[in-house]
Amino acid sequence: KATLTGIVDDGVTKDLATQIAFGVDGIKDVDNQIVVNADFVPPAQSTARSYGEAIDDASITSAIKAKLLWSKYASGLTTSVETKAGAVTLKGTATSKPAKEAAQNLAINTRGVLSVNNQIHVEAPKPSLGDQAKTAMSDAGTAISDAWITTKVNSTFLYSSNVHSNNISVATKAGVVTLTGKTQTGAERALAIELAQNVQGVKRVDAKALTHN
Secondary structure: OEEEOOEEOOHHHHHHHHHHHHOOOOOOOEEEOOEEOOOOOOOOOOOOOOOOOOOOHHHHHHHHHHHHHHEOOHHHEEEEEEEEOOEEEEEEEEOOHHHHHHHHHHHHOEOOOOEEEEEEEEOOOOOOHHHHHHHHHHHHHOOOOHHHHHHHHHHHHHHEOOOOHHHEEEEEEOOEEEEEEEEOOHHHHHHHHHHHHOEOOOOEEEEEEEEEO
């Protein structure tokens, strides 16, 4: 069991610390006692790294697993993630080619990733009528809060190497995510919209207020 203590300036960083801790071999439980203080200013040290900047194989693996877990494609993926010196290998099965491609995109756009070897196999699902009924009941009974969506979209941006999360604000109402701010390029804007849209529970992304240089 790992116990985390300290002070951070937002809940996204606290959540990221939990995910990284779970990615360490042997850790089965995490007691996150980190305090969130919006006024906290990390000490300016050239050698210091925040949780979001700490890039090692364990952090990369944890980040990718978290992003896959939050993705709409999670229910169609059975994936293992291995990272060695920034080279990521994805193994497992997916129920569709788009799900496999989504896993590839989420992995390659993660901070610290140098390459991705996607060995996921596509296997068409063959659910019985009983399984379909259970899935429908499960979907109907699952409510994802706006706060959960906002946190996961923010975390996904923080994990991503090609999105500058500090420049984008995220708000969610009734499953509709609103992105505001400014990206450096049109490609970064498009990626931010795609990443937000792929998070579970997101019905639509309103990016009218998200501009680019």
